[in-house]
Each structure stands twice: as structure tokens, then as C-alpha cells.
Amino acid sequence: MNASNLLSTQQALAADASSLNRLKYQAGQATPEAIRETAKQFEALFMRELLKSMREANASMKSGMFESPTENLGTDLLDQQFAVQMAGQPGGLAETIAKQLMQQMGLKDAGKPATAEKTVPVSDAARRFVQQHAATAQDIERTSGLPASYLLGQAGHESGWGRREIRMPDGSPSHNLFGIKATADWKGKVAEVTTTEYVDGVAQKTVGRFRAYDSYAASYQDFARLVGHSPRYAQAREQAGTVQGWAQGLQDGGYATDPDYAAKLSRAINTTLQLQRASDAGKLS
Numbered sequence: 059m060n061a062s063n064l065l066s067t068q069q070a071l072a073a074d075a076s077s078l079n080r081l082k083y084q085a086g087q088a089t090p091e092a093i094r095e096t097a098k099q100f101e102a103l104f105m106r107e108l109l110k111s112m113r114e115a116n117a118s119m120k121s122g123m124f125e126s127p128t129e130n131l132g133t134d135l136l137d138q139q140f141a142v143q144m145a146g147q148p149g150g151l152a153e154t155i156a157k158q159l160m161q162q163m164g165l166k167d168a169g170k171p172a173t174a175e176k177t178v179p180v181s182d183a184a185r186r187f188v189q190q191h192a193a194t195a196q197d198i199e200r201t202s203g204l205p206a207s208y209l210l211g212q213a214g215h216e217s218g219w220g221r222r223e224i225r226m227p228d229g230s231p232s233h234n235l236f237g238i239k240a241t242a243d244w245k246g247k248v249a250e251v252t253t254t255e256y257v258d259g260v261a262q263k264t265v266g267r268f269r270a271y272d273s274y275a276a277s278y279q280d281f282a283r284l285v286g287h288s289p290r291y292a293q294a295r296e297q298a299g300t301v302q303g304w305a306q307g308l309q310d311g312g313y314a315t316d317p318d319y320a321a322k323l324s325r326a327i328n329t330t331l332q333l334q335r336a337s338d339a340g341k342l343s
Contacts, residue, residue, distance in 0.1 A: 097153070097155040181219065183218075183219040183220065183221055184214060184219045184329050184330075184333065185333055186219075186220070187210075187213075187214050187217075187219040187220045188210055188214070188330055188333045188334070190220070191210055191213060191235075191274065191278075192206070192210065194274060194275050194278050195207075195209040195210045195213075195278065197275070197278075198278045198279065198282050201282070202282035202283075202286050203286070204282055204285070204286065204298070205298070207327055207330045207331050207334060208298070208301075208304055208327055209278060209281070209282070210327075210330045211301075211323065211326040211327030211328070211329065211330040211331075212236060212281070212323060212326065212327070213235035213236055213277075213278070213281075214326050214329070214330065215322060215323050215326035215327075216235060216236050216237040217235045217237075220235075223235065224237070224249050224251055224268050224270075225249065225251070226247075226249050226270060227249075227250075232247075232249040232268060232269075232270035232271065233270065233271040233272065233273055233274050233276065233277050234249065234268050234269055234270060234271060234277055235274060235277045235278070235281075236277060236278075236280075236281040237253075237268065237314075238268065238269045238277075238280060238281060238284065239266060239267060239268055239269070240267040240268055240269045240270075244269055246269060246270065246271070247269075247270035247271075248267050248268065248269065248270060249267075249268045249269075249270045250265055250266070250267050250268075251265070251266060251268065252264070252265055252266075253265070253266040254316075255315045256315040256316050256317060257315070259317050285308070285313075288311075290311040290312060291307065291308060291311045291313070292311075293307040293310055293311060294306075294307025294308045294310075294311055295307070301324050301327045301328060301331075302320070302324050304327075305319070305320040305321075305323040305324045305327065306320040308320070308323065309323075
């Protein structure tokens with residue numbers, strides 16, 4: 059790319075004030091995760107403008123006879139998709155930016171690759187949780203058809219892998235691993251705890267009423283009944299062939315108010331799948 063095209067790209071980036079302001083805000087969060095994500099988004103933005111400038115450079119070779127606003131829009135959307143896919147690759151611009159920023163801020167994991175968020179972290183808490191509940195989840199899979207990995211991942215996400223389990227007023231466990239609310243039709247025990255809900259995308263603390271059970275097995279059974287029969291989650295059931303489809307279907311059905319619920323749930327389920335593959339490999343060795 060020649061100097062004029064590079065200048066055009068830089069000017070286009072500078073003109074996108076909303077994107078750059080958002081990236082500046084994210085970088086200011088001063089956490090490795092925020093910095094890596096910011097660097098990745100900046101690289102995607104840069105790559106998009108780079109592709110755009112390259113297309114403009116080749117525009118003189120076309121007659122323009124067959125061009126249309128619809129075609130131009132489609133090309134721009136395709137460039138956006140390519141930019142997102144190319145951003146964050148090992149050794150790329152995002153990795154370089156992230157390393158430099160974290161070094162300047164004195165963060166210890168400055169050498170961590172910018173794509174590290176794609177690798178599902180496997181903590182001891184998750185491993186213990188999966189081992190504890192694997193048999194129950196498999197029993198529910200046989201009776202409900204819901205994959206045990208989905209059940210374990212969702213229970214793990216909702217309960218912080220057992221570390222944030224909802225508790226009764228006396229401190230005893232509620233056995234509610236799925237964060238199911240106690241609505242008006244619930245006739246069983248209830249636990250009231252402070253929880254976070256999102257209103258128009260803004261997190262707010264509120265007191266919620268949650269169902270309580272006599273055992274963890276009862277919690278799994280209730281969740282399977284809820285998502286297995288409610289029309290709200292028909293989309294999730296139809297898309298259960300993929301982790302992302304299942305998670306997005308639950309979010310679209312209103313299972314949680316967190317706007318990032320599908321992404322978070324997908325990571326938790328992928329953690330479970332990774333643990334299960336590691337366990338199966340150990341059995342075969």
C-alpha cells in the first residue's frame with residue numbers, strides 16, 4: 059500500500075470517532091482482558107479500512123457499469139466480516155499492540171497472546187464441579203435428551219462452578235444451580251438473595267426470589283422440565299446442535315437479562331466439553 063493509501067486509512071480511522079472513543083474507554087479499564095479485546099477491535103477496524111482502500115485503489119480498473127448501492131453495501135459488509143476474522147491472529151497487529159500496552163501498564167501477563175480468550179480456561183473449580191455432577195447430568199441427558207455437557211456448563215456458569223451457589227437464610231444450600239426464579243406458580247421453598255439484573259443493558263443490583271430444592275438432582279430435573287417444554291425456549295431446542303445456537307436460543311428466550319449471556323454460557327459449556335475430552339483421553343490411555 060502506498061503512502062497516500064496509508065494516509066487515507068489513517069484518516070478514515072480518525073474519522074470514526076465513536077469506534078475510537080469506545081476503544082479508548084476499553085483500554086482504560088487496565089485489565090489484560092480489556093486490553094487484548096481493545097487491540098483486537100482496533101486491528102479489525104484497521105483491516106476494514108485497509109481492505110476498503112485497496113478496493114478504492116482498484117476502482118479505476120472497473121467500468122462502474124455494474125456497480126450499485128446494494129453491491130457496494132454488500133462489499134462493505136463482506137469487508138467487515140473478513141476484518142473481524144483476520145483480527146487477533148498470533149503475531150498480528152493486535153498482539154503487538156496488546157503487549158506494548160500491558161508492558162507500559164506494568165501488567166504481568168504482557169506476553170500472553172492476543173488470542174488467548176479463544177482458549178477455554180480450565181480451573182480446578184470447574185474440574186471439581188464437573189466431576190461432582192457428571193453422573194447426575196448424564197442421568198438427566200438419558201431422560202430429557204439435553205446434552206450432559208450443556209447441563210454441566212450451564213449449572214457451572216450460573217453457580218460460579220459451585221462457588222456462588224444460592225443459599226438459604228441460614229446458610230444452607232438451596233441446591234439451585236441454574237438460577238431459576240421462584241415465580242408466582244412456584245409452591246416449593248424459596249431463597250431470597252441479592253442478584254444482578256440488566257435493565258436496558260445496565261447492570262443493577264436487586265433482591266431476587268429463587269427456587270430451592272432438596273437435592274442437586276432435583277435442580278437438574280427442574281431445569282430440564284423448564285427448557286424442555288416451555289415454548290419460550292423452542293428456539294434453543296431447535297438450535298441445540300451447536301453450543302452457540304443453544305446459548306443464543308436461551309438468551310433470545312429471555313433466560314437471563316445479561317446482554318452477553320450467550321457468549322458467557324458458550325465459554326462455560328466449552329470448558330465442560332474440554333474437561334470431558336481430557337477425561338475420555340485419560341481413560342483410553
